[in-house]
Amino acid sequence: MREVAEEILRIENLHVSVEGTAILKGVNLTIHRGEIHVIMGRNGAGKSTLANVVMGHPAYVITEGSIFYKGQPLEELAVFERARAGMFLSFQYPAVIPGVQVGTFLKKSVTSVRDEAPKGRAFRKELTAAMEQLSMDKSFLSRYVNDGFSGGEKKRLEILQMLLLKPHLALLDETDSGLDIDALRIVAKGINEVAVDSACLIITHYQRLLDLVKPDYVHAMINGAIVQTGGPELALKLEDRGYDWLDVTA
Amino acid sequence: MTDEAQDVIGDYRYGFHDPENSTIRFDQGLSEQVVRDISELKNEPQWMTDIRVKAYRHFVERVMPEWGNCDLLNMIDFESITYFLRSSNKTEKSWDDVPDDIKNTFNRLGIPEAEQKWLGGVTAQYESEAVYHSIREDLEEQGVIFLDMDSGLKQFPEIIKKYFGTVIPYSDNKFSALNTAVWSGGSFLYIPKGISVEMPVQAYFRINAKNMGQFERTLIIADEGSSVHYVEGCTAPSYSTDSLHSAVVELIAMEGAKIRYSTVQNWSSNVYNLVTKRAVAHKNATIEWVDGNIGSKLTMKYPSVLLKGEGAHAEVISVAYAGEGQHQDTGAKVHHLASNTTSNIISKSISKKGGRSSYRGLLQVTPKSSGCRSKIVCDALILDENSRSDTYPTMEIGNSTADLEHEASVSKVSSDQLFYLMSRGFTEDAAMGLIVNGFFEPFTRELPMEYALELNKLLELEMEGSIG
Ligand SMILES: Nc1ncnc2c1ncn2[C@@H]1O[C@H](COP(=O)(O)OP(=O)(O)OP(=O)(O)O)[C@@H](O)[C@H]1O
C-alpha cells in the first residue's frame, strides 16, 4: 500500500471574480506530493484563472472559499513569498521584459527564490546542463526576457526556469501549446523529472502531452467548476467526444 | 553634518558634505566686478577678461528662456549664489597631496580606485577648481593634452584663444553667457592626429558648499583621425537651498575623428543643472553624446551636434529619470549642414512620484544637404498617475532627399510584467527596479561597465519603497 504523501495544494469551494464577473464557481481540488493532475476545459472555462489565482495575481478576487499551500492559507503570502515557498507558474502567455537579459534574470530569480546567491561556477554548470537538456542555445542568455521569442521558445524558457527553481508545486498552463514534436518530448521529460518529488497541475487541451506525462487524475472544467474527475481515460474520452456531454447548460 | 542637510538627504547617497575650508571665497552675488576679480585672480590674458565682461553684460540683458520650466527658472536667485570658491591652492598630481577632507570625498565617490583600474586620466574638480589632475604617462608621451581648463589657458593660450567660444558663443543663451562670464575649471583635452586613446579619461565635478555656483568650461579637440572617450560624473550634497551648475562644453572632431562624451549626472535635488553642450563634426567625423540625467531639481540640457562635413555622423543616447520634485527637460539637437550626414537619436525617460520629464528635440536638414539620414526614437515610461512626460520635437527639413524615421512611445509598467517577475521571487520593488533597468538598457550598455553597474544599483535604490 502506498503511504499517503504530503498535501501540497488544497482548494476549497473557490469562487473568483475578475472585474466584477464571476469566473470560478466553487472549485475543489487537492494535490499531494508526487501527483500529476490535469485540467482540461473549453476556452474561457477558467483554467488560467485558477492557475493565476493560486499564484496570487492581483486582478483576481477570491469572493468565497480558500486555498491552502502545505496547510497554510495562501492569502497570508504575497506573490514573491509564494515563489520563495516553492510555488511555480509556467505562464500561458509569459510577459516580455525588454532590456533585461535572460542570464541576469535567471540568476536574480534563483537568488531570490533560494534566498542566497548561487555560487558562480556551480550555477553556470547547472544552467548549462538545464539548457542542454532543453536544447536551448547559449545565445538565449544574452537575449531579453521573452522579447521576440517564438511561442515555443517562450515555453522552453518557462520550463528552464522550472528546472532551476525546483518548485514543490508546479502549475503548468498550456506549456505544451506551440511546441514542436521534439520540443514536446523534451519538455515532457523536464516535467516528469520535477513531478517525481513535487505536485503538478497541468492545464492542457491535448492528449499528446499526456502520452508522455502520465497523469494520476484528469479533471474536466466547465464554466468555472470541476464537473468530472477521472484517470487518464477521461482525457481520451474528452479528446474523442468534446465537452458537450458534460455541459448541463448545453 | 548639520540637521538641515540631514533633513533633505533622504535616499540620495551622495548627499554628505565636508566642512568648508575654503582658501578664497567670494561674497554671494554677481556684478561686473566679480567677473573681473575672477579673471584677475586667475592672472588671465586680457582677451579672456574682455570676453568675460562682454558675456556678463549680455547675461544681464538677456531674458530668461520662456520655455522649459519658467516657474523653476524664475526662482533662481542669482544674488544668493557664490560664484567663486577656491578650496585648495593647487591642483595636485598625487592624491596624497590633496587636502584630507577633499581626498576622502573623492575616495567615497570611488574616483582614485576607478582611476587605477580603468581610466587614462582624471580631473577632479571641487567647487570652482580642479584639486587633482593626472594623465597616464604613455598618453602624455603621445602628445595627448589633458588639463583642467585654467591650466590649459596658462599653458596653451594660443589653442584656447583659437577655439574658445567658437562652437558655443557666449550669446548663444542666457546660461552660456553666464558661464562665459564666470567660468572656472572644466577640462581641456587635445588628441593629436591619428592617436586613439583606448582608456576613457574622466572628469568628476563635486559641489560641496551651500548655494554654490559651479561653472566649468570644457573644450575637447580631436585632431584628424584620432579618437577618445571622455566621461563626466557629478554629485553634490543635499541642502535645503539651491545650487547652480551651469557648464559649457564644446567638442570639435576634425576629419575622421571620433569623440564619445559620456555623462552620468546625479546631482542632489537642490541643484539647477543648466548646461550647454555642443559639438562640431567635420568630414567623416563621429560625435557620440551618451547623456544620463538622474538627479537635480531642474535639468535643461540638449546635447547638440553640428554635422558640418560630408559623411559626418552623430549619435545621441540620453536617459532621464525624474523623481519627486524633479523636472528633466532634456533632448538632442542635430543639424545636418552637409550632405550624406547621418544621425541617430535615442531618448528614454522615466517619471515617478510626480516627477516630470520632457523631450525637446531639434532636427535640421539644410537645403543644400542631400542624402541625409536620421532616426529618432523617444520612449517614456511613467510609473504612476501623478507623473508626467511630454515631447516637443521640432523638424526643419529643407532637403527632400532626407530619409527620416521618428518613433515615440509612452508606456506604463504593466501589471502582467510585475506579476510575472514577482512569481519568480522578486519583490515588487525589485521587479520594478529590474523593469526600469531594462528600459534604460540601450543607454547603460554604452557606458563603461563600472558606470553601468553603478547606475543600475542607483535605479534599484530609487525604486525602493516606490509602491504602496
Ligand atoms: N484580467 C481579466 N479581465 C477580464 N476578463 C478576464 C480576465 N482574465 C480572465 N477573464 C475572463 O475570464 C474567463 C476565463 O478566462 P481564463 O483565461 O481563465 O480561461 P481559460 O480556461 O484559461 O481559457 P483558454 O483555454 O482559452 O486559455 C474568460 O471569459 C476571460 O475572458
Ligand SMILES: [Mg+2]
Ligand atoms: Mg488559459
